[in-house]
Structures are given as C-alpha cells and as structure tokens.
Amino acid sequence: MPALSPEALVAQAAEARATYARLAAAGLKLDMTRGKPSPAQLDLAEGMLALPGNRDVVTETGEDARNYGGLQGLPEARRLFGAMLGVPPDLLVVNENSSLAVMHDCIVWALLKGVPGGSSWVGKDVAFLCPVPGYDRHFALCEGFGIRLIPVAMDDEGPVMEEVERLVADPAVRGMWCVPTYSNPTGVTYSDATMRRLAAMKTAAPDFRLFWDNAYGVHHLTENRPAPHDILGLTAEAGNPDRAFIFASTSKITLAGAGLAFFAGSKANVAWYLEQAGRRTIGPDKLNQLRHTRFLRDLDGIHRHMAAHRRLLAPKFDAVLEALDTRLGGLGLARWTRPEGGYFITVEMVQGSAKRVVELARGLGIALTPAGATSPYGKDPTDSVLRLAPTYPTVDEVRAAAEGIALCIHLAALEAAGV
Numbered sequence: 001m002p003a004l005s006p007e008a009l010v011a012q013a014a015e016a017r018a019t020y021a022r023l024a025a026a027g028l029k030l031d032m033t034r035g036k037p038s039p040a041q042l043d044l045a046e047g048m049l050a051l052p053g054n055r056d057v058v059t060e061t062g063e064d065a066r067n068y069g070g071l072q073g074l075p076e077a078r079r080l081f082g083a084m085l086g087v088p089p090d091l092l093v094v095n096e097n098s099s100l101a102v103m104h105d106c107i108v109w110a111l112l113k114g115v116p117g118g119s120s121w122v123g124k125d126v127a128f129l130c131p132v133p134g135y136d137r138h139f140a141l142c143e144g145f146g147i148r149l150i151p152v153a154m155d156d157e158g159p160v161m162e163e164v165e166r167l168v169a170d171p172a173v174r175g176m177w178c179v180p181t182y183s184n185p186t187g188v189t190y191s192d193a194t195m196r197r198l199a200a201m202k203t204a205a206p207d208f209r210l211f212w213d214n215a216y217g218v219h220h221l222t223e224n225r226p227a228p229h230d231i232l233g234l235t236a237e238a239g240n241p242d243r244a245f246i247f248a249s250t251s252k253i254t255l256a257g258a259g260l261a262f263f264a265g266s267k268a269n270v271a272w273y274l275e276q277a278g279r280r281t282i283g284p285d286k287l288n289q290l291r292h293t294r295f296l297r298d299l300d301g302i303h304r305h306m307a308a309h310r311r312l313l314a315p316k317f318d319a320v321l322e323a324l325d326t327r328l329g330g331l332g333l334a335r336w337t338r339p340e341g342g343y344f345i346t347v348e349m350v351q352g353s354a355k356r357v358v359e360l361a362r363g364l365g366i367a368l369t370p371a372g373a374t375s376p377y378g379k380d381p382t383d384s385v386l387r388l389a390p391t392y393p394t395v396d397e398v399r400a401a402a403e404g405i406a407l408c409i410h411l412a413a414l415e416a417a418g419v
C-alpha cells in the first residue's frame with residue numbers, strides 16, 4: 001500500500017465497499033473468462049462460408065479438392081500461410097482446424113516414437129519448460145501424459161533466458177512451450193535476442209524441441225505490424241536446424257471452430273510429421289483450404305481482415321485499461337499489461353489476493369478465469385496473477401466487467417492491508 005494516512009485509507013475502503021454493495025445489487029451477469037472471438041468477429045468471415053461454391057473445386061495443380069489426398073495441404077494454401085508465418089511453403093503442413101490437436105499429436109508421437117534425433121520418451125523422466133504466466137491448455141496437455149512442468153519466469157523480452165539456459169542442462173528437459181508473439185496471457189513478444197538465445201542454447205537432451213506456438217502472429221491491436229520472426233532461420237544458423245516445431249492456426253483469423261491449423265519445421269521435422277500424419281489420415285479437408293485461400297487471397301488480404309478484427313477488439317482492450325487506470329492508477333496496488341496484440345490482459349496484484357478477487361467478482365456476477373490457471377498445475381504460488389479475456393463480450397459489457405474487477409482488486413488489497 002502507498003503511504004496514505006489511516007483516515008484516507010478508511011475513506012477509500014468506505015467508498016469501495018459502498019460501490020461494491022451498489023454493484024452487487026445491480027444483478028450483473030458478465031463473463032471475462034473466455035479467450036474466444038465474439039460473434040461480430042466471426043461474422044467477418046461470413047462470406048467464406050459460400051466458398052468455394054459453384055463447382056469451384058479444382059486446385060491450382062488441377063486436383064479435385066473434394067477427394068482424398070493432399071496430406072501436406074494445397075500448394076496455394078501453403079504459399080499463403082507460409083507468407084503469413086514467415087516459413088517456406090515446402091516446410092509447412094496445412095491440417096484440420098485445431099492447432100492444439102496438432103500439438104497433441106506431436107506430443108503423443110514424440111512419446112511413443114521419438115522425434116528426429118531421439119527415441120521414444122516412454123518410461124523416461126520427461127519435463128517441459130513452461131514460461132509463466134502461460135497458456136493453461138499447453139500445461140494440461142503435458143500433464144495428461146505425465147510430462148513434468150517446470151515454470152520459468154517471463155520478463156518483457158520473453159522467458160528469462162538465464163533460467164532457461166540453466167534448466168536445459170538437465171537431460172530430462174525435452175521441450176519448452178513458447179508463444180513468441182503476443183504471448184498468452186501477457187502479450188509479450190519475444191525479443192530478437194531472446195529468440196537467438198533459444199535457438200542457440202546448449203541443451204543436454206539432443207532431441208530437445210521448442211514447441212513454438214505462433215497462435216497470435218498477426219493479431220495486432222495497434223497499427224504496428226512487426227514482421228514475422230524467422231525461428232527456422234535462427235535455429236539453422238545456430239546449428240540446431242531441427243529444434244523448433246512451429247504451430248499456428250486461423251482460429252482467431254477466420255472461424256475458431258472451422259479454420260485451418262498449421263505445422264512447420266525443418267525438412268526432417270516435416271518429413272517425420274507427414275510420416276506419422278499419413279497413418280492417421282488419408283488427407284485433410286481441402287475444400288476448407290480452398291475456401292480460405294479464395295477468401296483471404298494474399299498476405300494483404302490477411303492483414304486487411306485482421307485490421308477489421310482490430311477495429312472490433314481495440315475498443316474492448318481500451319475499455320479494460322481505462323477502468324483499471326481510473327480506479328487503480330497511481331495506487332501501487334496492481335500492475336497490468338498494455339498488450340499490442342493477442343487476446344488477453346494480465347493483471348498482477350497484491351500477493352495472496354488473486355483468489356479473493358475472483359471470489360469478490362463472483363459476488364458481483366462477474367466470471368473470471370480461476371486464479372492460478374496461468375501456472376503449471378493450476379497453482380500460482382504467489383496467488384497474484386489474473387488473466388482477463390475481453391474479446392467475447394460487447395464493449396459495454398467489457399467496460400462494466402472491468403470496472404467491477406478493478407473495484408474487487410482495490411477491495412482485496414484494502415482487506416490484505418487490514419483496512
């Protein structure tokens with residue numbers, strides 16, 4: 001708490017409690033838990049649903065997109081999304097809709113068969129590094145297969161590299177989760193120096209992989225549009241060409257439940273992936289690939305489409321920031337991110353108070369992601385971090401929820417200070 005007089009603190013608490021009572025009586029019903037696109041965002045891709053249409057089913061190489069085959073994806077789709085991700089089309093695989101499913105497959109295949117340069121992980125002590133705060137589904141995926149989760153702190157350049165370099169000296173550490181652009185949930189974009197160190201660091205496990213989840217590569221909230229990074233180039237340059245498994249999808253570009261998911265990597269990694277995938281399927285949904293390429297057309301088309309998302313999303317992020325600034329600015333009770341892209345705002349508050357904030361918010365009818373969700377095993381030892389997801393509700397709902405949340409953070413901090 002900043003040095004305020006006891007009288008000033010008591011007055012603050014009285015105001016906050018009165019406001020809480022008034023809001024509690026208002027019967028709000030707001031949900032800030034879901035990092036989902038809103039219906040208005042999904043509507044942006046409405047035109048895609050009529051495509052390819054009208055017997056337009058022949059691909060650029062003359063294949064019938066309705067038929068089996070095309071395991072790696074259509075050349076036109078690989079060209080378009082390769083440009084988006086900054087990887088050559090021949091090193092990209094276009095899959096079904098979910099990149100999480102692609103990550104799941106890679107974990108299972110790594111466990112059962114081993115990745116290029118390694119052997120099966122079954123029966124071995126396997127651990128993954130998890131930058132924290134991070135994405136709960138990454139953690140759950142590893143946990144489900146008995147892979148140990150080792151938290152690594154984040155700073156504003158990405159994972160703290162001194163910690164990472166120390167931890168990868170353990171041969172049990174076979175992988176690391178990375179969301180390099182507009183990280184979930186901090187919004188941090190890894191610096192060039194951090195990416196270079198990840199590409200070049202010495203790992204004890206010869207088959208160590210960066211699980212490089214570029215879920216938010218083009219999801220800008222400002223007019224700045226950083227160029228795609230080149231992790232494949234960096235790893236190759238550092239003599240570790242097979243180090244990165246790259247994942248991405250169009251879930252938050254076109255349709256969250258009916259987009260396209262991508263895998264990319266070195267030549268050896270792509271050959272390995274296709275070998276496993278070829279036993280799992282005769283080929284992906286190529287009509288959906290045609291639909292996407294016809295609709296988005298080229299990289300400019302993707303950027304235009306993402307600018308339309310930005311126009312819907314930026315006011316929601318602004319509403320949250322304004323509410324936090326208005327109630328908590330200058331009090332020294334909490335810090336929050338000002339993301340330039342991605343889907344979340346992270347708030348760090350007085351230690352030991354995040355669970356209490358969630359409880360207080362519930363009392364106002366505001367649902368928040370459980371405290372701890374952004375840490376491995378759902379446990380944040382500091383109980384201080386909350387992830388806010390402002391994308392799905394309307395701007396007015398987001399504003400009302402954010403004002404309520406800011407109030408709860410204020411109240412919890414006053415309680416913690418015994419006021």
Ligand code: PLP
Nearest residue numbers: 035098099100135184215249251
């Ligand atoms: N990766 C990250 C970092 C995410 O935040 C999300 C969704 O929120 C996903 C992956 C899910 O991707 P998909 O819809 O392609 O399965």
